[in-house]
Amino acid sequence: MSFGAAVSKAADMKELETSLREARRRRRKETLIERFFFLNGLMAILILGGIFALLFIKAYPAFAELGILQFFAGAVWNPTSYSIPRYGILSLIVSSLMVTLGALIIAVPLGVGCAAFISEMASKRFKEILKPAIEILAAIPSVVVGFLGIVLVNPIISKLFGVSHGLNALNGSILLAIMALPTIVSLSEDALRAVPQTYKEASLALGANRWQTLVRVSIPSALSGIIASIMLGMGRAIGETMTVLMATGNAPALTFNFLEAIQTMTATIAIELGEVPYNTTHYYALFVIGFVLFVMTFVVNLISDVILQKYQEVER
């Protein structure tokens, strides 16, 4: 090998080495960047876990001091009593479930009906009015809805049923129905739209009319999606705070009468957390309510999620 060739080979080697080093550096940088994004992705799990952990940590002292039975077996919530403070959350849970049930009784037929109307019979023009209208309805803040519960629904209920004032479970149910409607309508409509056209055509070809096709073919095929939408609406309703706080009268008592004032779990937290000193029994007890509320909505959301995922798999 001549001297010149050796030199040029050495230079080549050196060049190769630097470019290799450069490539390695780039790869390291890429890995670092990917890790950075991965950490951000993990954030959602961290936050969900963090909410669970912190609520539990703050609820635990109350469980330890008072025992679990005190909370779930007692119907009386009166933590500020001078003689014996009582921490029964049964009436609060019943109240929350009651307004939620009431809301669903109103919102489910209305929401599914509206969804069926949009997907099966509305003209294109009407659809273009309805869909944004539902988006706007979803955007109205809960505090505004609660305000209307006081100024609009309240006098109507008191006149209609002859009660002294209309701030009660019925009022809360009506307002929560309005708040749950957009979720139920838009997701049910998605589910109905996903029913294959061939199903409907087959039904029509067999001589069924459009109504029979809707009731016996389209809705049963979309049922899992519709149920998921109802579960999501239900999760919204249980966790809704401002509307029920403003419109249900806030009297913590165990009742099943829709015309009586009630106090939900969410309203209790909203009213009392601002007034109790940090890290007292009462403070911890409010976190017990928060923890129970979180677990309830978590389960409801999880069920609707499982239904939705399954149903999307079937569609594919």
Added chain:
Amino acid sequence: MSKKFTERLGFALLAACAVLVLLFLGIILFDIFSKGIGVISWNFLSQPPKQGMTEGGIFPAILGTFLVSIITVAFAVPLGMFAAVYLHEYARPGRTTRMIRLAIRNLSGVPSIVYGLFGVVLFVQLMHLGTSILSAGLTLGLLTLPWTITACEEALKTVPKAYREGALALGATKWHAIRTNVLPYAIPGMLTGVILGLARAAGETAPILFTGAAFFLPHLPGSIFDQFMALPYHLYILATQHHDIAKVRPIAYGTALVLLGLILLLSFSAIWLRYRYRQGLKG
């Protein structure tokens, strides 16, 4: 009952459902607008409440909502954007990715009051940020995060695969391709989602109840560590907590109108932006 008649009746009922839903919206908008518009004036928007909130305006509440929104956006947008980039560009299908998606969907269903509790413990107590604009903004940021992630991912989905492949074929690294050929085209779509998230955050009351919103403040907040007044909380107070509720009802209506107007303005501008952006992609 003939089949024909059942069909007619059934469809009439469905139409009634749709009309009823429209009616709900119509009543809400009409009532707030017709009773609130008379109160709105420049003074109402630019003056603080006076005489125990029975007179004057709502400027501190508008300012407070604005300041909190800035914190919310500054916190939730980068985090949401990065998470979306991970999920759409880097994540491989598998257990971790499934768990992340499950967590995001579940977070969006966590009640806002629970975020409030979480915010009190994490930001006010553990991080010693006090009841402040910062604590409230961060709490609302957490609340909007799942929506922001979802919206940003939707935006990334609209960027054609070929954009990425073109850059990769020319020897660009993955990050380089994302930075130059994906993000710039996804930004308008992300912006739409961010504005919609902001509209929701601005109307939330429960998460700020204990993290920084104040009943009444004689001074405007001087820093992000101060308490603040906020539009939704102000409306709540005027509607339920004030000692002379009948007298402040018009102001409550005015506040409701300003809040609703703000949120509808944000929502419409997002929808308009989305429309413009889609037109742009087509052309």
